[in-house]
Amino acid sequence: MADRAQPVSTRWGLGAAALVAALIFGTLVAVAMRAEEGSGLSSSDWAALRFTLVQAVLSAAISVGLAIPVARALARRRFKGRQVLITLMGAPFILPVIVAILGLLEVFGRAGWVSAGLGLIGLPPVRIYGLHGVVLAHVFFNLPLATRLILQGWQEIPAERFRLAAQLGFGARAMLWRIEVPMLRRVVPGVLAVIFAICMTSFAVALTLGGGPKATTVELAIYQAFRFDFDLGRAALLSGVQLVLTGGAALLALRAATGAGFGGGQDRMVHRWDGRGRGARALDFSSIALGAAFLLLPLTAVVLSGLKGLSDLPIQVFSSALISVGVALVSMVLTLLLALPMAVAVALGRDKIGEAAGILGLAASPLVIGTGLFIIIFPFANPTTLALPVTALVNAVMALPFAVRILVPRARQVVVQYTRLSLSLGMVGWPFIRRVLLPRMRAQIGFTAGLAAALSMGDLGVIALFADPEVATLPLQVFRLMGSYQTDAAAGAALILLVLSMGIFWALDRGGRWHAEA
Amino acid sequence: MKYLFIAAGILSAQAVAAETPELTVYTYDSFVADWGPGPQVEAAFEATCGCDLKLIGVEDGAALLARVRLEGVRSEADVVLGLDTNLTTAAAATGLFAEHSVEAEYDLPVAWDDPVFVPFDWGYFAFVHNADVTAPANFRALAESDAKIVIQDPRSSTPGLGLLLWVKAAYGEDAPEVWEGLSDNVVTVTKGWSEAYGLFLEGEADMVLSYTTSPAYHLIAEDDPTKAAAVFDEGNYMQVEVAAKLAATDQPELADQFLAFMVSDAFQSIIPTTNWMYPAVTPAGGLPDGFDTLAQPGKALLLTADEAALARDAALDEWLTALSQ
Numbered sequence: 001m002a003d004r005a006q007p008v009s010t011r012w013g014l015g016a017a018a019l020v021a022a023l024i025f026g027t028l029v030a031v032a033m034r035a036e037e038g039s040g041l042s043s044s045d046w047a048a049l050r051f052t053l054v055q056a057v058l059s060a061a062i063s064v065g066l067a068i069p070v071a072r073a074l075a076r077r078r079f080k081g082r083q084v085l086i087t088l089m090g091a092p093f094i095l096p097v098i099v100a101i102l103g104l105l106e107v108f109g110r111a112g113w114v115s116a117g118l119g120l121i122g123l124p125p126v127r128i129y130g131l132h133g134v135v136l137a138h139v140f141f142n143l144p145l146a147t148r149l150i151l152q153g154w155q156e157i158p159a160e161r162f163r164l165a166a167q168l169g170f171g172a173r174a175m176l177w178r179i180e181v182p183m184l185r186r187v188v189p190g191v192l193a194v195i196f197a198i199c200m201t202s203f204a205v206a207l208t209l210g211g212g213p214k215a216t217t218v219e220l221a222i223y224q225a226f227r228f229d230f231d232l233g234r235a236a237l238l239s240g241v242q243l244v245l246t247g248g249a250a251l252l253a254l255r256a257a258t259g260a261g262f263g264g265g266q267d268r269m270v271h272r273w274d275g276r277g278r279g280a281r282a283l284d285f286s287s288i289a290l291g292a293a294f295l296l297l298p299l300t301a302v303v304l305s306g307l308k309g310l311s312d313l314p315i316q317v318f319s320s321a322l323i324s325v326g327v328a329l330v331s332m333v334l335t336l337l338l339a340l341p342m343a344v345a346v347a348l349g350r351d352k353i354g355e356a357a358g359i360l361g362l363a364a365s366p367l368v369i370g371t372g373l374f375i376i377i378f379p380f381a382n383p384t385t386l387a388l389p390v391t392a393l394v395n396a397v398m399a400l401p402f403a404v405r406i407l408v409p410r411a412r413q414v415v416v417q418y419t420r421l422s423l424s425l426g427m428v429g430w431p432f433i434r435r436v437l438l439p440r441m442r443a444q445i446g447f448t449a450g451l452a453a454a455l456s457m458g459d460l461g462v463i464a465l466f467a468d469p470e471v472a473t474l475p476l477q478v479f480r481l482m483g484s485y486q487t488d489a490a491a492g493a494a495l496i497l498l499v500l501s502m503g504i505f506w507a508l509d510r511g512g513r514w515h516a517e518a
Numbered sequence: 519m520k521y522l523f524i525a526a527g528i529l530s531a532q533a534v535a536a537e538t539p540e541l542t543v544y545t546y547d548s549f550v551a552d553w554g555p556g557p558q559v560e561a562a563f564e565a566t567c568g569c570d571l572k573l574i575g576v577e578d579g580a581a582l583l584a585r586v587r588l589e590g591v592r593s594e595a596d597v598v599l600g601l602d603t604n605l606t607t608a609a610a611a612t613g614l615f616a617e618h619s620v621e622a623e624y625d626l627p628v629a630w631d632d633p634v635f636v637p638f639d640w641g642y643f644a645f646v647h648n649a650d651v652t653a654p655a656n657f658r659a660l661a662e663s664d665a666k667i668v669i670q671d672p673r674s675s676t677p678g679l680g681l682l683l684w685v686k687a688a689y690g691e692d693a694p695e696v697w698e699g700l701s702d703n704v705v706t707v708t709k710g711w712s713e714a715y716g717l718f719l720e721g722e723a724d725m726v727l728s729y730t731t732s733p734a735y736h737l738i739a740e741d742d743p744t745k746a747a748a749v750f751d752e753g754n755y756m757q758v759e760v761a762a763k764l765a766a767t768d769q770p771e772l773a774d775q776f777l778a779f780m781v782s783d784a785f786q787s788i789i790p791t792t793n794w795m796y797p798a799v800t801p802a803g804g805l806p807d808g809f810d811t812l813a814q815p816g817k818a819l820l821l822t823a824d825e826a827a828l829a830r831d832a833a834l835d836e837w838l839t840a841l842s843q
Contacts, residue, residue: 047842098712109722110666110721111720207706208713209706211704212704213671213838213842220674224673227581230608382594384574483548484554
């Protein structure tokens with residue numbers, strides 16, 4: 001399809017994809033080439049691989065399964081505080097892992113609120129540790145993301161379709177089969193692929209809530225190869241296996257994403273006439289209430305313990321907060337610079353390349369990327385002085401899969417709808433981007449920017465590999481406080497991190513939300 | 519692009535300081551934290567050396583060694599501070615480290631005559647619990663009790679590896695059986711010390727693997743006497759933290775001077791209330807108030823560096839087998 005006339009070139013997008021692929025494979029190769037002696041995969045590595053796959057499949061399936069009714073309810077209903085709720089629900093995703101785990105345990109742990117409640121009526125405490133605990137935590141982290149991505153699918157159905165459906169007198173069934181299921185068939189596979197990829201590289205969550213070495217993931221095996229055995233060859237091999245599995249799953253999922261889409265609309269405000277029955281309202285109400293409770297209770301626990309620690313925060317926390325905001329904003333800009341051209345390229349028909357490169361950012365082991373970059377940079381410069389730029393870049397690559405998922409559907413719509421008109425008006429290249437594409441993607445760009453910045457804020461990432469005592473990010477500072485017994489201060493710093501991340505996310509996301517709102 | 523300015527600032531500051539010699543010390547991350555020993559150590563050494571001491575933090579001991587191995591002879595580090603005896607055999611085998619010239623009267627429970635590695639602090643591993651409960655007296659009693667413990671994974675954590683070698687040193691061939699007995703006491707295994715200790719403070723377990731010096735933090739820094747460490751009658755395993763000079767250093771005299779400073783009072787008196795470990799050489803002023811209240815194990819266990827290196831892989835397999843059932 002490359003020979004068809006197109007309003008913008010796919011060159012930039014392919015270039016960005018190539019850059020990402022180069023970073024991911026380049027670092028992998030760099031690690032492999034530094035390997036001295038090495039061993040192949042052991043039987044415990046295969047066990048780790050099995051466990052990783054099982055928990056990732058379960059986590060992705062359950063996250064998406066639960067997200068569909070919540071997203072549907074949020075798409076159908078308008079109520080006070082809806083936007084605040086949607087923003088708050090995104091919080092688990094951007095918290096440093098250990099903070100989120102502690103919040104989760106305060107609710108579901110052996111000494112948590114649920115266990116205490118059970119104790120009141122004479123029941124034993126919940127047993128959180130095990131495969132179900134791992135899946136619970138991953139659902140906690142990923143349900144909000146899945147909900148937002150699927151909700152976006154609903155919001156991208158042009159208002160005209162709902163109007164037509166109402167005129168034709170669609171009942172609940174017709175609505176489901178004519179509009180909602182086709183949308184889900186297009187959107188859900190990609191969401192599944194992203195969450196599967198995130199869970200594939202899980203390490204601390206899986207180990208802590210898995211209750212022991214049964215819950216060893218590939219990422220832990222990579223860590224072991226680096227730290228315990230200093231076997232770089234095996235680390236690279238394991239990371240390669242991880243990439244192939246995740247990449248393969250992603251391609252399968254994307255191939256399964258079918259359907260022609262709904263075409264364009266005239267960007268009218270969405271108005272819904274369906275779902276007014278008592279049953280539908282009860283269903284939506286309980287979906288939202290349960291989803292919100294599941295996500296907001298642990299968050300409340302994080303906030304409560306954070307408030308206690310606010311009084312004894314060391315001053316360095318605030319300079320770290322500034323540094324983190326700087327890194328997050330740079331990372332956000334990098335994410336958009338990479339993701340927008342890639343999304344356009346995908347929309348113009350170069351789908352597989354762009355989407356695969358996008359997913360790889362999640363499939364790659366952060367430890368391998370960090371170490372690989374270290375090996376590559378070391379001969380030329382002192383990696384420590386580059387700690388912050390490298391962190392911003394790696395965070396951007398990690399945010400890319402989400403960015404591509406968010407941007408592609410809308411970019412496709414715009415391209416389908418406006419290509420002929422723009423070509424006939426001679427609006428190609430920059431004028432097309434500025435006058436047609438970007439204004440229509442405002443909502444998605446805002447969401448992407450917010451997510452990329454917030455993700456970067458919360459990620460401990462590669463900074464620990466390169467750390468310079470003078471420039472610590474806020475997550476690193478939280479971790480340092482925890483590592484020196486100052487648990488309360490760490491909780492306070494985590495609260496500041498949470499508030500800052502949510503603030504940035506909210507501000508950026510809001511910038512583009514105009515069209516979604518009634 | 520704010521960070522570029524910061525980076526530029528650091529670079530130009532370095533250019534100005536180029537006349538004063540610079541000593542680069544790689545250490546673990548918690549050492550360089552603002553509330554760790556780093557800032558005080560830096561000020562005290564710079565007051566005497568006429569040099570610029572640069573402390574670079576790298577996660578933990580294992581990451582530190584991996585970093586030095588990655589950089590090889592071209593490393594900018596002159597001294598590496600923060601390995602422990604479980605890592606020193608592997609570290610010495612790289613050939614990257616040089617012999618030291620330090621002589622000191624160490625206050626360690628074991629004799630020390632390593633030609634390459636100089637100890638700077640040490641501690642006993644112990645299970646920390648709330649002071650109002652009676653702790654079991656040894657691993658077998660722990661296994662028979664229904665006390666719940668949180669431990670660290672030996673593959674990713676230094677204390678986790680310490681526990682593995684503790685059981686090995688105390689029970690030898692019976693270690694697998696002890697681990698099987700413990701498996702129903704283990705609530706969960708975490709990536710590192712911070713996660714495990716956080717879980718314990720949240721009330722997820724009755725005891726957590728930490729150090730006998732941990733209650734000192736709560737007592738001295740938080741005025742909280744409610745934490746205690748359990749002394750086991752088979753002995754408590756030790757961790758001895760060491761530093762060494764790199765063979766390829768461009769500042770060999772300064773590096774020697776730093777290692778000598780490290781076992782002096784100025785450095786050693788900083789350690790107890792910043793790193794929360796025992797100093798390798800007790801400073802003239804003695805230990806801070808509160809350290810006298812700490813549990814004193816009757817017996818110190820420590821495999822030599824070579825024994826630890828030999829025992830490690832088999833002990834890990836036993837641990838994995840026992841806890842994966």
